[in-house]
Amino acid sequence: MRIGILTGGGDVPGLNPCIKAVVNRVAHDGHEVVGLRRGWAALLQHDPDDPSSAAEWFQPLTPSSVRTIDRTGGTFLHTSRTNPSRVRAGEVPDHLASLAAGEGPFDFTRHALRVVEALGIDVLIPIGGDDTLSYALRMHEEGVPVIAIPKTMDNDVHGTDYCIGFSTAVTRGVQFIHNLRTSTGSHERIAVVELFGRYSGETSLVTAYLAGVDRAVISEVPFDVDRLGELLLADKRANPSNYSMLTVSEGATIAGGDMVVSGEEDAYGHRKLGGIGELTAALLKERTGEDMIVQVVGYLMRSGAPDSLDLMVATNYAVMAADLALEGSSGRMVALRGGTYTSVPMSATREGVKRVDVDELYDASQYRPKVRHVTGKPMFLY
Missing domain, CATH: 3.40.50.460 (Phosphofructokinase domain)
Known part of the structure; x- marks a missing residue:
C-alpha cells in the first residue's frame, strides 16, 4: 500500500510527531509513505506530464528520514491554505492555464484526482482543520480513500472533543x-x-x-x-x-x-x-x-515543540489513522469522544459548528x- 500524508492550514505543535508515527506504524509491514509538500498545493502544482516536478512536491518518507522530526514543532512537510476546488486566476499553475477560461475561481479537482492516480496513492491521510478537511471530504466523495486527522489550536473541528495543537x-x-x-x-x-x-x-x-x-x-x-x-x-x-x-x-x-x-x-x-x-x-x-x-x-x-498531551494525542491519532488505512477504511476521521479514542464519519465535520x-x-x-x-x-x- 502507498499512503500519502499532508498537513494543511495553520501549523500546530504535534504535526511532526504525527507524521513520524504514521511512517513508523506502516513501514515495518512493507508499506510506503509519501509526503505531500505544502498541503493540497502538491496535488494542484504537480504536472504528471513533467515527472521532474515531483521532487518539489512529494517526498518519500521512511523511518530514517523522519527519525528526528518529532523534536521540533511545526511541519517539516510545510503547509498552505490551497484549495484545489477554488483557485483564483492569478494562482493557476502554468500547466493548467489552458483550462482556466474566465475570471475564476476554478475547480481543479479533476486534476488533483489525476495526480493521486498517477502517483499510485492508495489512501490519503490529511492532517488539518475544518478547511483542510473540507477538501479531504471532497476527495473522499470523489472516490479517493481518505482517513482524516483533526488539528487546530482553536479546537473547533466538529465531531471530536480534541484537536492536535x-x-x-x-x-x-x-x-x-x-x-x-x-x-x-x-x-x-x-x-x-x-x-x-x-x-x-x-x-x-x-x-x-x-x-x-x-x-x-x-x-x-x-x-x-x-x-x-x-x-x-x-x-x-x-x-x-x-x-x-x-x-x-x-x-x-x-x-x-x-x-x-x-x-x-x-x-x-x-x-x-x-x-x-x-x-x-x-x-x-x-x-x-x-x-x-x-x-x-x-x-x-x-x-515550538508540543506539550506531552499534544504529543500523546498526535501519536495515538497517527496510529489509529494508519490502522484504519491498512484495514481498508475510508471516509473516517480519528477522534476523541468522551475521553475515548474512536473514529467518526468525515461528514461529521460539516454537520454543525463547534463553539463555546x-x-x-x-x-x-x-x-x-x-x-x-x-x-x-x-x-x-x-
Whole structure:
C-alpha cells in the first residue's frame, strides 16, 4: 500500500510527531509513505506530464528520514491554505492555464484526482482543520480513500472533543500571561492580550480560566467597550498591585461592529484576522484614562515543540489513522469522544459548528469564564 500524508492550514505543535508515527506504524509491514509538500498545493502544482516536478512536491518518507522530526514543532512537510476546488486566476499553475477560461475561481479537482492516480496513492491521510478537511471530504466523495486527522489550536473541528495543537496553545497562553503580570503590575497598567481564535473563543476562555485573568472577551459574544472598561477599572483598583488583565479572541467583535480583518480572502473565504487587541486597548484608554499594555501572542501560541498531551494525542491519532488505512477504511476521521479514542464519519465535520457553550461556561454580562459545573464535561470543558 502507498499512503500519502499532508498537513494543511495553520501549523500546530504535534504535526511532526504525527507524521513520524504514521511512517513508523506502516513501514515495518512493507508499506510506503509519501509526503505531500505544502498541503493540497502538491496535488494542484504537480504536472504528471513533467515527472521532474515531483521532487518539489512529494517526498518519500521512511523511518530514517523522519527519525528526528518529532523534536521540533511545526511541519517539516510545510503547509498552505490551497484549495484545489477554488483557485483564483492569478494562482493557476502554468500547466493548467489552458483550462482556466474566465475570471475564476476554478475547480481543479479533476486534476488533483489525476495526480493521486498517477502517483499510485492508495489512501490519503490529511492532517488539518475544518478547511483542510473540507477538501479531504471532497476527495473522499470523489472516490479517493481518505482517513482524516483533526488539528487546530482553536479546537473547533466538529465531531471530536480534541484537536492536535490545542493543549500546547493554551499552555503557551497561560505561561505568557503569567510572565506578562510582572510588567503589567510594575507599571500599574491594564494588559490586553490578543489570542488566536476566529469563530471559537475557547482558546481565550480556557486560557483566561486557567491563568486567572480578570476578564475574557470571546468570539461568540460581542462586547460593550464602556461596560468592559468599568469592569477592568474596578478590577485594577481591587488588585493590591494595581493592575488588571484581559484576554481577547482575535475573532471577537465590539457590539454593533465586525471582525477586524485585513488582506484578501484565502482559498477558503477567510481574510487575515488581527488588530482587535490594539483597537480594544485604544478604546479602553479613551474611556478609562489608564495606560495599556497590548500583547498579541499570535504565532507564539503555536510555535515550538508540543506539550506531552499534544504529543500523546498526535501519536495515538497517527496510529489509529494508519490502522484504519491498512484495514481498508475510508471516509473516517480519528477522534476523541468522551475521553475515548474512536473514529467518526468525515461528514461529521460539516454537520454543525463547534463553539463555546456560553450558557454553561461564560458570564456574558461580566465578560469572564464562569464554569457552572464540570461533572460530565470533556477534559477541556468543550
